[in-house]
Amino acid sequence: MGEIVFTGGSVFDGTGGPAFPGEVVVRGDRIAAVRPGHSLAPGDEDATVIDCSGSTVMPGLVEGHAHLTFPSAVGHLEPGFNPPVDVSFFQRPPSAHEHLALAERNARILLDAGFTSAYSAGSLTPGNVEVQLRDAIASGKVPGPRLRAASFERDNNPVRHGAENITPTGLRRFIAEQAALGFDAVKLLLSNDDVFVPGGSMQTQYTAEEAAAAGAAAREAGVWLNCHAQNPESIKLAVRNGFRSVYHCSYADEEALDLLEEHRDELFTAPAVGIMWANVHEAHEFGIDHATAERMGSVAQLEAQIALYPEMRRRGIRVLPGGDYGFPQTPIGRNARDLQLFVDLFGYTPAEALVAATKRGGEVMDMADELGVLAPGFLADVLVVHGDPTQNIALLQDAANLTVIMQGGNLHKRTR
Ligand SMILES: [Zn+2]
Numbered sequence: 001m002g003e004i005v006f007t008g009g010s011v012f013d014g015t016g017g018p019a020f021p022g023e024v025v026v027r028g029d030r031i032a033a034v035r036p037g038h039s040l041a042p043g044d045e046d047a048t049v050i051d052c053s054g055s056t057v058m059p060g061l062v063e064g065h066a067h068l069t070f071p072s073a074v075g076h077l078e079p080g081f082n083p084p085v086d087v088s089f090f091q092r093p094p095s096a097h098e099h100l101a102l103a104e105r106n107a108r109i110l111l112d113a114g115f116t117s118a119y120s121a122g123s124l125t126p127g128n129v130e131v132q133l134r135d136a137i138a139s140g141k142v143p144g145p146r147l148r149a150a151s152f153e154r155d156n157n158p159v160r161h162g163a164e165n166i167t168p169t170g171l172r173r174f175i176a177e178q179a180a181l182g183f184d185a186v187k188l189l190l191s192n193d194d195v196f197v198p199g200g201s202m203q204t205q206y207t208a209e210e211a212a213a214a215g216a217a218a219r220e221a222g223v224w225l226n227c228h229a230q231n232p233e234s235i236k237l238a239v240r241n242g243f244r245s246v247y248h249c250s251y252a253d254e255e256a257l258d259l260l261e262e263h264r265d266e267l268f269t270a271p272a273v274g275i276m277w278a279n280v281h282e283a284h285e286f287g288i289d290h291a292t293a294e295r296m297g298s299v300a301q302l303e304a305q306i307a308l309y310p311e312m313r314r315r316g317i318r319v320l321p322g323g324d325y326g327f328p329q330t331p332i333g334r335n336a337r338d339l340q341l342f343v344d345l346f347g348y349t350p351a352e353a354l355v356a357a358t359k360r361g362g363e364v365m366d367m368a369d370e371l372g373v374l375a376p377g378f379l380a381d382v383l384v385v386h387g388d389p390t391q392n393i394a395l396l397q398d399a400a401n402l403t404v405i406m407q408g409g410n411l412h413k414r415t416r
Helices: 096-112 129-138 168-181 208-221 232-240 254-262 273-281 290-295 298-314 337-346 350-357 359-364 393-397
Strands: 003-011 020-027 030-036 048-051 055-059 061-066 115-120 146-148 150-154 185-189 224-229 245-248 268-270 382-386 402-407 410-414
Touching: 003 382, 061 245, 061 268, 061 350, 061 359, 096 115, 096 129, 096 402, 096 410, 115 359, 115 402, 129 146, 150 168, 168 185, 168 208, 185 208, 208 224, 208 232, 224 232, 232 245, 232 254, 254 298, 268 359, 273 290, 273 298, 273 337, 290 298, 298 337, 337 350, 337 393, 350 359, 350 393, 382 393
Parallel strands: 003 048, 003 055, 061 115, 115 146, 150 185, 185 224, 224 245, 245 268
Antiparallel strands: 003 020, 020 030, 055 382, 382 402, 402 410
């Protein structure tokens, strides 16, 4: 039959119900059965049996705000990509070919960390490197998380884009161009950020007319809109114009929260709290001391997010872990740490954090009916984690605990 049976462990299926002693049966690229108990059924003798004693079988993780074209990954730190402290990376930018190779390396590292899917929050450079990466992964040429690709981040800054481009017409053209390049989503910096400009997080960079034009152009071109949105006005522009991913939201006010809640079945947020945490607590060695973290807005943003996201959770707004990995202080491959921060800072239970990274991940990938939970007919993205991450979410951060990583029925990793 060519079946693979995960037996002997406990099953966390991604829906949020408690883990239970059970088996998961995989046939081809799909899950054939999920069942309680540990008795291999008759006929399973031909199957490949994977002993999961002492382990938890769960869905593959989904990174909700990926930047696979950012240069730093575990074991490959790039100190020159660390704004505003050091941006020397851009003095010798990689060629498109080099950039694709770098992104392919990052994709493999993210898959090795248990992330079998990733939703991009934007490309670092213009061009279509991320589209090529997505297609290479999809065709099986390159190991990596299945990817939804997002465009270069458009910031509506006349210095960077030329004044003639920052009109509704220029914006429509940009979105049509990115769609033609093959991107699934287009990323706009609806607000600026303190990292780029002092006080930037409170600057809205697009008018209501432009945001409406973006919404219309995206619908016409068949792409999703993602945005960087820190201040209340930018969040409201995003929600009112059909943006699907509204990132950060650190300074959401009551009206913005109400809007997010009202549209919670149509959109996702992701705080990208890992970078804020790292900037405030862990980035001394990369030149970010407390005063610098303050100047970058990280201290205030972290504080604001710690106050805000428990309320997002309470309101049932879909909050995704992950985000802004790819800096030296947040190298790609460390992404599972976000789940711990959801537990430690935002009041999520470990099981809720796991649901955010699995079931909600399937939803943001627009594959809710076949990805993100362990259920018959779903894609066989399966992790075997030594121990019980529903009790100890930190287990996911040590790749040695990930004894099996399966993606679409393919055994990417199996530790014997
Ligand atoms: Zn980002």
